[in-house]
Amino acid sequence: xxxxxxxxxxxxxxxxxxxxxxxxxxxxxxxxxxxxxxxxxxxxxxxxxxxxxxxxxxxxxxxxxxxxxxxxxxxxxxxxxxxxxxxxxxxxxxxxxxxxxxxxxxxxxxxxxxxxxxxxxxxxxxxxxxxxxxxxxxxxxxxxxxxxxxxxxxxxxxxxxxxxxxxxxxxxxxxxxxxxxxxxxxxxxxxxxxxxxxxxxxxxxxxxxxxxxxxxxxxxxxxxxxxxxxxxxxxxxxxxxxxxxxxxxx
Numbered sequence: 001x002x003x004x005x006x007x008x009x010x011x012x013x014x015x016x017x018x019x020x021x022x023x024x025x026x027x028x029x030x031x032x033x034x035x036x037x038x039x040x041x042x043x044x045x046x047x048x049x050x051x052x053x054x055x056x057x058x059x060x061x062x063x064x065x066x067x068x069x070x071x072x073x074x075x076x077x078x079x080x081x082x083x084x085x086x087x088x089x090x091x092x093x094x095x096x097x098x099x100x101x102x103x104x105x106x107x108x109x110x111x112x113x114x115x116x117x118x119x120x121x122x123x124x125x126x127x128x129x130x131x132x133x134x135x136x137x138x139x140x141x142x143x144x145x146x147x148x149x150x151x152x153x154x155x156x157x158x159x160x161x162x163x164x165x166x167x168x169x170x171x172x173x174x175x176x177x178x179x180x181x182x183x184x185x186x187x188x189x190x191x192x193x194x195x196x197x198x199x200x201x202x203x204x205x206x207x208x209x210x211x212x213x214x215x216x217x218x219x220x221x222x223x224x225x226x227x228x229x230x231x232x233x234x235x236x237x238x239x240x241x242x243x244x245x246x247x248x249x250x
Contacts, residue, residue, distance in 0.1 A: 036198075038249055042186070042187075042245060044184065049167075052165075053131075053133040057080060058123055059073065059080060060123050061073050062118035063122070064119045084139065090130070097125040100124075102121040166232065177239070181242065185243055189247050198249045199250040201250045203245065203247055206246070
């Protein structure tokens with residue numbers, strides 16, 4: 001009787017071990033299968049033309065008498081405004097911005113000499129914001145007419161006086177670019193599985209990279225994924241996006 005119980009207990013233990021081994025084996029097999037995956041990147045790029053431009057114009061006069069300087073800068077402002085309107089810039093596109101007055105005598109550590117320098121430097125900033133980027137580009141190259149009229153433009157800073165170009169239609173091209181980048185990623189995954197004699201499985205996860213907007217020439221020397229940024233000196237832009245995709249491999 002005791003021998004029979006031992007045999008039953010022993011058989012039960014062995015059966016349990018076998019079942020556990022089978023379950024563990026299948027689990028390991030399933031884990032390995034699910035763990036096999038491939039991560040690829042897909043790329044999409046478009047060349048676009050800017051659809052918005054900003055031109056900041058700084059005019060300057062220098063006088064010893066503040067009232068005379070104020071009148072002079074107003075005359076300069078009127079000349080610049082007339083020049084812009086005459087060349088196809090709309091009234092609502094011209095914005096009168098800051099009026100800046102610098103008193104050399106009031107500046108700390110200034111070595112002011114009234115006999116050979118002007119006391120007041122007056123700057124008037126005019127900004128043009130337009131969707132007609134081609135016309136604004138053309139007009140910005142005609143500033144010699146202002147110089148002939150006696151208007152002095154102060155562009156001491158290299159960024160002042162230059163037009164800044166922007167592309168605002170990103171949302172319109174986002175869907176098609178994401179579709180294209182995802183398709184390119186899948187093609188890369190298929191090529192990998194074909195060369196490794198495996199089969200491409202289901203999409204496990206996807207990560208959309210940030211869109212970048214850079215000047216066309218800048219894009220040639222900046223091939224990184226980057227973030228959302230923009231160059232502003234070129235009327236033509238490069239828009240790009242990179243997506244990261246992971247597929248299972250069967």
